Amino acid sequence: MADVEVMARALRDYLPDGDRITRIVSLTTGFSNETYRIEGLDLILRLPPSAGAMLDGHDVIAQARIYEELGRRPDAPRVPKIVAICDTPEILGVPFFVMERLPGEAIDDLEMQAWFAEGSDALRADICRQWVAAYAGLSRLAPLDILGAPVAPEEDARTWRAFALKAQSPRLAGLFDRLLSVPAPRSGPPGLIHGDSKLANILWVDGQVGAVLDWEMALNGEPLANLGYMLYALESKHHAATRAYKLSGMLVRDEVIALWEEISGRSAEGLVWHEIAQMGKLAAIIAEGANMFASGRSSDPKLTIFARSLEYYIGVMQSMIDDAGF
Structure with a gap:
């Protein structure tokens, strides 16, 4: 520091x-x-x-x-x-x-604010709808000039495959190979991808979206990537929901997908490819964190959590690929 x-x-x-x-x-x-x-x-x-x-x-x-x-x-x-x-x-x-410095606060999944955790089901449902709207709305935006040419989903997946190899995770790289054996579905023309479309990257002011932060993984590309990344937080047959999404009132997977389609004006057909790709991205980031700690490049104790959770994320990705038949 x-x-x-x-x-x-x-x-x-x-x-x-x-x-x-x-x-x-x-x-x-x-x-x-x-x-x-x-x-x-x-x-x-x-x-x-x-x-x-x-x-x-x-x-x-x-x-x-x-x-x-x-x-x-x-x-x-x-x-x-x-x-x-x-x-x-x-x-x-x-x-x-x-x-x-804008007003507001992010909803912390680990230490959730009382106004959110102890609020009504209706409040949490509304928060969810605004979360979906914030990121689904990006699908209607033209690409940003600063981000350059649109990145194809396959190209982005190959980037994370290379990252997995660098992180000493050949098993994860092999799962990306299976995913890349199938062309990525497109929902329409390229749009703006936030890259980290989670609840915690929104500032909330009196229960309303005040700002969207942390665009460091943004790119121009296929908007289904935003939705695919969002779904890691929601319960599916392959993984549990994150802590915030276990609370009553929070929207479930099918509701989020339907709302994303309504707001984005795009079809979510073929979503599974992008959902798997985003799970692989998360796994690659976790693999690198675990590798940083194991190699001594970082002594940050938070990275021990990465090491303990890596096999879980890789296992989830494999389960999703097996189920999809890729």
Whole structure:
């Protein structure tokens, strides 16, 4: 983690009204970003992870450019406004960006807020419908210029297959080979893919969507990927629901799929291919986390959870492929 006192001194000279900065407070130190609150200006600072990014291509400046383009699109979800981008190491030793701090809070699956966990079934059902609408609505957006040419589903799957091999998981790579033996169905023209379309990446204000955050895995591609990723949280015959989706009132799998079709204006036919691909993506990320810990590249104790859960995720992917007959 960076030295917050050093950062505060540097940012006082760099940012407009920087003399109002009182201190820098660490919020999260993850494998794709380090996030800090700039007190006094009430802004958010994002840096690359000190230990190096888990995922290839996690570029903190690219994230800022995505936020900038989304902010110019009237049809896009609300995102924080970018205040400053520094793409050189001369100020903080690494590239970084500063953005506004929006009101609201994310629904934490591990430590769920009382207003959500203890609220009514109707409230949770409404939260679910808004979650689906936020990501299904992306299917109607034209691709972002900053993200470049659309990525075919097969190309994206090959990227995660290579990632699985790098993470020392040949069994997972073999499952991707089985998936890639079948062409990926398309729902229509390419659209915007968030890449991490989970409940926790939405800021909620008084039970309403305030903003959609964390676009670092975004790409232009097949919108069924957004839906396929969302479904890992819901119970199916292959896996349990995550903790939040076990609460009463939360929509179930078939309801989410039907609502996604209604809002996106697309058919979910052929969804199983994309659902398997997204499960494989999750498994590949978990495999790399486990590999980082086993190889000594990281001593983060959170990665022991990755190691314990890896076989479960690979087993789920294999069960889904076997059932699909790929």
